[in-house]
Amino acid sequence: MSHMNYARLMAVDRDHVLRTAATLLTRRATATMDEVARAAGISRATLHRHFAGRDALVHALEALGIAECEAALETARTDEGPASDAVRRLVGAIEPSAGLLAFLYTENQLFEGEEQNEGWARIDARLVALFRRGQESGEFRIDLSPAWLTEALYGLLASGAWAVNEGRVARNDFVHMIVELLLGGAARRGE
Amino acid sequence: MSHMNYARLMAVDRDHVLRTAATLLTRRATATMDEVARAAGISRATLHRHFAGRDALVHALEALGIAECEAALETARTDEGPASDAVRRLVGAIEPSAGLLAFLYTENQLFEGEEQNEGWARIDARLVALFRRGQESGEFRIDLSPAWLTEALYGLLASGAWAVNEGRVARNDFVHMIVELLLGGAARRGE
DNA sequence: CTCATGTGAGACATGCATGTCTCACATGAA
DNA sequence: TTCATGTGAGACATGCATGTCTCACATGAG
Structure with missing residues (x-):
């Protein structure tokens, strides 16, 4: 069933994004969404696809x-x-x-x-x-x-x-x- | 000498503004300049006259x-x-x-x-x-x-x-x- | 009174992060 | 191969706080 194959695609590792964001925001609490995205190695668009804002x-x-x-x-x-x-x-x-x-x-x-x-x-x-x-x-x-x-x-x-x-x-x-x-x-x- | 009479005019109490700002910003670090001004009982314009930004x-x-x-x-x-x-x-x-x-x-x-x-x-x-x-x-x-x-x-x-x-x-x-x-x-x- | 100073209120432009959208590309499935 | 999915890049509009400005009012000095 295709809905189980997300991991096979280029799907973002949500946990990795969260941990990277945590590290960055701990250092600079005012970091931009764009900076958070860059730090996680993804684009701002993708970050916004996973977290509404x-x-x-x-x-x-x-x-x-x-x-x-x-x-x-x-x-x-x-x-x-x-x-x-x-x-x-x-x-x-x-x-x-x-x-x-x-x-x-x-x-x-x-x-x-x-x-x-x-x-x-x-x-x-x-x-x-x-x-x-x-x-x-x-x-x-x-x-x-x-x-x-x-x-x-x-x-x-x-x-x-x-x-x-x-x-x-x-x-x-x-x-x-x-x-x-x-x-x-x-x-x-x-x- | 006129430059010594600031206190006689409606001059803002700089120390009072700072302490009010400290109290407010302690509670909400993202408070607006306008909120800071209101909390100190002055207008945003006056606040900006005393603190450039x-x-x-x-x-x-x-x-x-x-x-x-x-x-x-x-x-x-x-x-x-x-x-x-x-x-x-x-x-x-x-x-x-x-x-x-x-x-x-x-x-x-x-x-x-x-x-x-x-x-x-x-x-x-x-x-x-x-x-x-x-x-x-x-x-x-x-x-x-x-x-x-x-x-x-x-x-x-x-x-x-x-x-x-x-x-x-x-x-x-x-x-x-x-x-x-x-x-x-x-x-x-x-x- | 007359004048100067400091203030309040509001309008206005600006900068910046945010949120949304489109389009092209890459990857894996069938 | 063809197709679907997820992504990156960028353009675009929006919201919001900021910074600047003008004008009218109040107060104290002269």
Whole structure:
């Protein structure tokens, strides 16, 4: 049946386009549709055939980011074991998506609370639950609210992604930097 | 001498315009020049008389942000006393500027490393020096580089500002949240 | 009062990204 | 081969923010 042979034709790899767009937009959030197309190695016309417009592209990126976050939450099994270990697994699992998340994190500041924040709400709820679990088990301090810890995790992921992209820190240190700062802080532990 | 009487006329309060613009642009980074003008209570024409264009406005905001950061560094006396106390004073002093910094922090992602980063470089140097001082005095751990701690401070300030603006956390908790997470981390101290 | 200055309102042109369309070419199927 | 599909290149119109200009009004100085 001919409708199953798209991959045989010169069909664009939609996922590749999205990831390229994510990389570019993370670096320059105001990049043109034409620049996005060039970066993906396709023409503006073709890009527009796959994504009705810039809004559609951003929406697709948002859906991708949500999917990757939820996949990372699954991979990290955030319900199991010590909460701090779960956080460590989560940051490790989410690291490849950090650039995309950094883009979406700032982009969402201008979407005046609309659309598909059901997805983000689900993710937020799971993160909040993880931090709350850590508090209830006595691992985490209780004077920092789970909501703030969630927000801080987003912020540190974005900061880390940018710092890596601009060469201010090494990519290999990404997970260690974020996890250690988020969980342990800058101060030396009293010994 | 007539050139000293601007304030007597209907002259616009430049600082008020800048701060209003900072507040609005923090919330919606793509706000129009017209929206900025309306928010400041002036017309678009008058706004354009004081700031040649959007670039000039952003530059002025950047200069304001740099000035406020350096003022905060002075106020906090980051060279004196324990480094952790200095960080605490610094975050407290910089708190009123956090929204503006959040805007500039993301805006700078698209200025492809140009212009007046001499100002930011000076501030970065002072922050790095502060964290390094803390490491050398044994207060801060040495496995987190001063560059990363600086980046993380920016990220947490931005996250905190956004979280406060959107009502996810209380404004009164701002300094405590950021300082405690940055220095102490989420994990309970071993006792 | 008279005049100069700063402002508001609006018209206007410009630049630029976007969205749409057409046409020619390349590739794979029949 | 012939045909259908997906693509690239380019032209074109549109929308929107920007930048510039003019004119009328308000306020304070003289």
